[in-house]
Amino acid sequence: MARVTRRSARLSFAGLGPAVAGFVISAALVVSSGAVEVLIDATRGAIQKIPIAVFPFRGGLSLDAQAPLDVLKADLRRSLLFDVADLETLGIKAGVHFAPEEEARRRAGEAGWAVQVWGAVLPRGADIVMEGTLYDYHRNEEVGGKRYVGSPQVVRQMAHRFADELVFHFTGEQGIARSRMAFVSEKGGGKELFVMDYDGHNPRQVTFDAFLNLAPSWSPDKRRLAFVTYRAGKDPEIHELDLVTGRRRAMVALPGLNITPEWAPSGDALAFTTTKDGNAEIYRVDKAGRRFERLTNHRASDLAPTWSPTGHEIAFTSDRGGTPQLYLMSADGTNLRPLTYKDRHGTYNSAPAWSPKGHWIAHVCRDDRQLLKLCLISPDGQQRRTLTTDGSNDESPAWSADGRHVAFSSTRNGKRDIYMINVDGTGLERLTANGTFNDDPAWSLP
């Protein structure tokens, strides 16, 4: 029996003029049905983008104001919530003062860009200051501003932060511009963990074992990475690396393979796969690494758990039906049932990743060219989509916190790189291009 709770709201930006007449937000539709709890984002088709004009930033002295402007505009476009004006094409120039001339604001406003933003990057001693203003054209009112202070090295972070403030102001949602991506990169004959900004900038190496480190998983507090390491020279173990202190500890070192670590959304437990029982089974362990709980019990291979956003359900891969397929179970291992079927969904489905909004499970689906592609399936099994179709191997899907983007690794441009794509298949963007093999992206919360 389904119990439906609906919280929905209609916002009419009457104050922003006809261009933004019908901006609709519906809050999450929560469906509770038996043992399945999913959060369905009911707004998929209904969001109209907010038209926003971002005027060129003023730069003080020799400060580069173009870079933060580019970062901000890219962040706003990637959020998929804004329609960012191309002011150059419109022939609108801002002028020399901090705020654009009234003429520029009027021309932009009349062209439909009712939300307007401008800013400046100025020196303050050895630091820089980034100021930004949010302006409502139709009310002729400065809604408010921000002022960030920091070293010149963090100018991109300032722009990311400003973008997320705009996202939050208009939608109440946490933007993803501040998020980071952990991934694996081949280095010196081994595979090491790296962390970069979500837009591919500033990659930094965080392990130096010169052997195999794989499959990072972010803790929800964004401080720690659980990952698979062959460092001990024998069976792969799951270690945890604290990025703030640099400390590393072994979390799972059972005999056999210990792989596929995934932190629960609450941060209280880690799900993983181990072959200590002679075949691959899924277990969970508390965050202290002490209390282990077995979740699957079948002589076939059960592996690769991914948590639902409520933490009450787990999707995973099992070949108990003969070929790898996706299955669902409650987070205590009960109510285990299939999600994909050989005759309907193909003979090879694996590597599930449950969206933080609950509405899709992204996964690897192998097609009849024997190529690994990415597919989406709804948690009730009713809807199925192919996310990538070209002639490459695509795998390791990882979701953004807003549930609108999937990061993955792909061989489409030679070796292997990290990409991101919108959940509707548009907006493919390459994030690594360092000439080596990059894999296993994991997307942090912002």
Add this chain to the structure above:
Amino acid sequence: MMMIGTGKSLAWIGIAGLVVLLAAGGCAKKSVVATTSGTETAQADTGGGSLEGFSKSPKDEAVTSSSMIVSKADQAEIDARKAREAAQKHLADIYFAFDKWELTREGKKNLIQSAEALKQIPHDKLLIEGHCDERGSREYNLVLGEKRAKEAERFLLGLGIRNPVSVISYGKERPVCAEHDESCYGKNRRAHLVLQDGQ
């Protein structure tokens, strides 16, 4: 929620109220508009501090780099592992069919020969590595590699070898070639037998 009331100002208040309502579901706090100027700064860690919201009189918001402490390489450990690997001897690799871990006839023949050699050096440790080609997903290939290694182990033990045996799987993480063709795929679908001197 219906927009009751007339005039743009009421609509605007309604919207602001709604944004605050939605904010209750998020985790950012709106900053109170400050009347004091300048020197106070709100702490904002770029990687994780809450968003502060827009203000008509914005205060300084400090932005720091999300610095990470990284542990340095343990060079002694790395060198020891490399020395161990350099000192290893290998027996013949055995190969597998696509997606399969059953031994082929050819594979069994090779293992029978290897068993003969192993019986001469019963104290040497045997490590069986399982490997896969690139056409399976990363984590499933780790499991498949282990199944291949265990099949070889089972067969050798059945032939009566007395060496200490362990298995490991590298999935598709340590291929011997990288071309996207059947010849390379075939070379990667293997169990690799490694001898370490027993002491």
